[in-house]
Amino acid sequence: MRRLTLVTTARDQGPRLVEWLAFHRAAGVRDVVVYDDESRDDTAAILAAHKALGVVRVPWPEARGAAHLLTPQDHFLAARARFFPFAVFLDPDEFLMPLPGDHIERWLREVPPHAGTVQFAPRAFAPVAGASPTDLVLRRFAPALEASGEERRPTRGLYRHGAVTLIRDALRPEVVQGERLTADFLPFEGDVPAPTRGGKIRLVRCDATATATGRPDPTVQDWIEPTLTDMRLFLADLRERAPEAAARFRALSADVPELDAPVPRGDLGWWRWHQLHRRRLETAGRTVRRMVLRRGPAPWA
Numbered sequence: 001m002r003r004l005t006l007v008t009t010a011r012d013q014g015p016r017l018v019e020w021l022a023f024h025r026a027a028g029v030r031d032v033v034v035y036d037d038e039s040r041d042d043t044a045a046i047l048a049a050h051k052a053l054g055v056v057r058v059p060w061p062e063a064r065g066a067a068h069l070l071t072p073q074d075h076f077l078a079a080r081a082r083f084f085p086f087a088v089f090l091d092p093d094e095f096l097m098p099l100p101g102d103h104i105e106r107w108l109r110e111v112p113p114h115a116g117t118v119q120f121a122p123r124a125f126a127p128v129a130g131a132s133p134t135d136l137v138l139r140r141f142a143p144a145l146e147a148s149g150e151e152r153r154p155t156r157g158l159y160r161h162g163a164v165t166l167i168r169d170a171l172r173p174e175v176v177q178g179e180r181l182t183a184d185f186l187p188f189e190g191d192v193p194a195p196t197r198g199g200k201i202r203l204v205r206c207d208a209t210a211t212a213t214g215r216p217d218p219t220v221q222d223w224i225e226p227t228l229t230d231m232r233l234f235l236a237d238l239r240e241r242a243p244e245a246a247a248r249f250r251a252l253s254a255d256v257p258e259l260d261a262p263v264p265r266g267d268l269g270w271w272r273w274h275q276l277h278r279r280r281l282e283t284a285g286r287t288v289r290r291m292v293l294r295r296g297p298a299p300w301a
Contacts (some may be wrong), residue, residue: 004028004108005084006096006159009035009060009072013092014042015252019137020092022234025275026226027097028104035060035072039147041276042248049219049238049245053275056080071169081161087113088158089167091099095138096120098157100222107201112185114177116163120156120189120203123242126210128201137206143217144210156203176239228258235269236263 001199002220006029031054034047038061047057060072073089081087086108096106111118116263125141131138163178180188183201204220233255240247253259 003031003084004088004104004170005031005033005080007033007035007072007076007087007089008092009037010043010092011037012039012041012043014039014046015134016092017043017046017136018231018249018252020095021046021053021055021232023095023138023223023227024104025053026223026230028106029096030050030275030279031084032056033058033076035075037061042252046249047246048153049242049249050234053234054279071144071167077165077167080091081159084124085161086158087161088156088204089203093137094122094156095206096201097204097206097219097223098201100219102200104201110185110200111158111160112181114179115181115185116160116175117180117188118158118183119180120157120158120183120201121204122203124205124207124210125220126212127206127208128214134253135255136224136227138220138227139262141206141220142214144176144207145213155232228256230271231256232259232261232263233268235259236268237272 008026008069013020017034032050033056034043035058036043036047044057049054049276051057058072058075074086076089090096096104098107126143126144127140128142157180160178163175165176182188235246235250237248250259
């Protein structure tokens with residue numbers, strides 16, 4: 001299986017992280033590395049609750065001082081990237097969004113072998129007037145006006161393991177092998193691709209400084225229910241493992257009544273198999289293969 005890791009740096013992003021993690025699990029991401037920049041809210045507790053689901057918390061800037069590295073991206077490339085074929089570096093206000101009904105792992109299987117990086121064209125979304133701050137981010141934001149906000153902020157990219165050794169600039173990573181392509185696997189030209197509403201996969205960026213068009217985006221709306229489903233299943237599992245933590249996390253999304261909908265026991269069992277038990281079996285399998293083939297220590301997971 002071609003695995004993708006999301007890497008982000010967060011500071012006091014606790015409430016938003018719950019939805020951000022649930023969305024990307026629903027979209028097909030199974031591994032996340034979060035560099036926690038001295039958060040003082042519930043960020044550490046939220047990441048600890050997601051640890052069994054493949055979320056790793058790296059204290060930052062402590063790791064930076066110990067490794068003498070300047071950015072979390074470079075720290076990841078040096079310390080952890082060897083365990084994952086692909087990585088994408090995002091901010092907590094950015095969503096890597098496939099087409100409705102599609103899956104990130106399915107898109108990964110289409111990445112050409114000659115691609116070193118795949119650049120995503122960002123699309124800015126702006127807050128809707130009167131939206132509750134504890135509602136879902138996917139419901140609080142609408143497409144931004146073309147000329148508003150920071151629509152042309154640096155693009156993000158998917159990096160293949162071994163193709164990139166250093167990221168001095170988010171816009172111009174040092175590619176040591178492979179080509180730079182767009183998300184539709186066409187040659188990448190220019191510095192920043194034009195924002196797009198199409199494509200096989202796109203980057204949705206929530207920009208609080210922009211002005212919304214006022215019209216909901218159908219593609220984003222189609223991802224609300226899968227995100228809610230994952231959040232409900234996560235909370236149902238956490239209520240059995242840590243009831244107090246589940247109650248605290250539920251309060252972070254006070255204006256999302258759908259999270260109180262009952263979860264069928266069979267759905268929870270399937271979710272646990274897919275998100276928890278399957279991961280443990282795959283980790284054990286990789287450990288056994290490395291022991292038999294003597295290819296060095298088992299990867300962290």
